[in-house]
Amino acid sequence: MEDFVQYIIGFLLGEQNSHLAKNVAYANESKAPIVIIPSNFFDKNIYMTADSMPQIPLKELEGVPLLFGNEKILKVGSQIIVEADIIASTFFLITRYEECIDKKNRDKYGRIIGRRSLPYRAGFLMRPIVDEYGKLLRKWLREAGMTVEDSALGYKHIYLTHDVDQIWQIDSLYHALRTLIKRVVYREKNVFESLKLLCRYEKYDDIYTFPWLIEMDNSVERLWGSDKCTKVYFIKAGGKSELDNRYYKRTFRVKKLLRFLKKDGAIIGLHLSFSSGQRPEKTDKEKRKLEKIFKEEIKWNRNHYLYSRNPEDMEYLIAAGVTDDFTMGYADVLGFRLGTCRAVRWINPFTKQLTSLMLHPLSIMECTLHSKQYMYLSEEEAYDKASKMLDLIKEFYGEVVLLWHNTSVSLSSTGYQRKLYKKILEKLMLEKNI
Secondary structure (H helix, E strand, C coil), X not given: CCHHHHHHHXXXXXXXXXXXXXXXXXXXXXXXXXEECCCCCCCCCCCXXXXXXXXXCCEEECCEEECCEEEEEEEECCEEEEEECHHHHHHHHHCCCHHHHCCXXXXXXXXXXXXXXXXXXXXXXXXCHHXXXXXXXXXXXXXXXXXXXXXXXXXXXXXXXXXXXXXXXXCCHHHHHHHHHHHHHCCCCCCCHHHHHHHCHHHHCCCCCHHHHHHHHHHHHHHHCCCCEEEEEEECCCCCXXXXXXXXXCHHHHHHHHHHHHHCCCEEEEEECHHHHHCHHHHHHHHHHHHHHHCCCCCEEEEHHHCCCCHHHHHHHHHHCCCEECCCCCCCCCCCCCCCCCCEEEEECCCCEEEEEEECCCCEEHHHHHCCCCCCCCHHHHHHHHHHHHHHHHHCCCEEEEECCHHHHCCCCCCCHHXXXXXXXXXXXXXXXX
């Protein structure tokens, strides 16, 4: 049995049942108690062609959408023979296989569009069906007479993450003076505000919200404990596109922020630029740049704009020494892009090689909820959607990965993101006490 198949079986069973993996075979014939019959998905004449794509409407097995195989289950003596190919179905989702076949499903930035994805079109994007497959597999093992442990309820881990796209509004004396002159010409108020923002940005610039974020996040960390709750700030170290703020060039200021965040116990990750999303061979250069500024090794990453262009580009993360990636969510719609709410090792769909890179599914990004170009929800609708997501993660003992930008929680913002973040954190704290 190939390594990636063994890994998928173990992943579906859960760590608590890893010793039972030997009782599951992925083969046409086997003496194992549970035999999962392979579909034609991995056939060499089918794999990586349009013919390998699941057909909508999908079949269902006990109410769970099935991408490959059929819903037929046979009991032959002491064996359970399953024609539902949950191995290929899981592989399809956790590898981002669809994105290798459908290269046209892109927005104006070149990102995959969630609303055109198979999970969305088939109606299961808001369900972690890979984890539901695991529940089915554990049930079959019980029916075969084995003692199987279900996963615990609750959150395995909470990651409170923040993408730092911008630290200050005024980035140079030239910028400050140009703003000052403009306000004088147009007789605007607060003529000297730009100079204050330049010289005392930590005090006067309202997008410098890091003290507030730390205060909010610490309230969760104190309750859950640092072993269950982690604060992460993803910092830029490159990028030349119009979507990349170049604050990393103000090295002294960036170092000052990093010292502030590190003192609070936060993890520093790389916020890979949009430019590097377009040319992933730049990944190593940006990572080394941030390590030079931070003077520590960087192992975690999230792509700016969630711009993880192609699955194969992840090989550049691995080559650069990145161990964990937190990019995996759609920008335009909430849901389980990888089909799971648990961290999963990435399998390269082209080589079928099990890699060292751990993917952490993104649970909720504030921009997805409120932006006009995305879901454009009211505050009440956004909280309801976020709560549903958290409840699903709790059911399958998954990871909560929140993404809130420091700019979205400024006091001058007209949006609801500051209040929403506080409400979601309050829900997480309440869950701990239940």
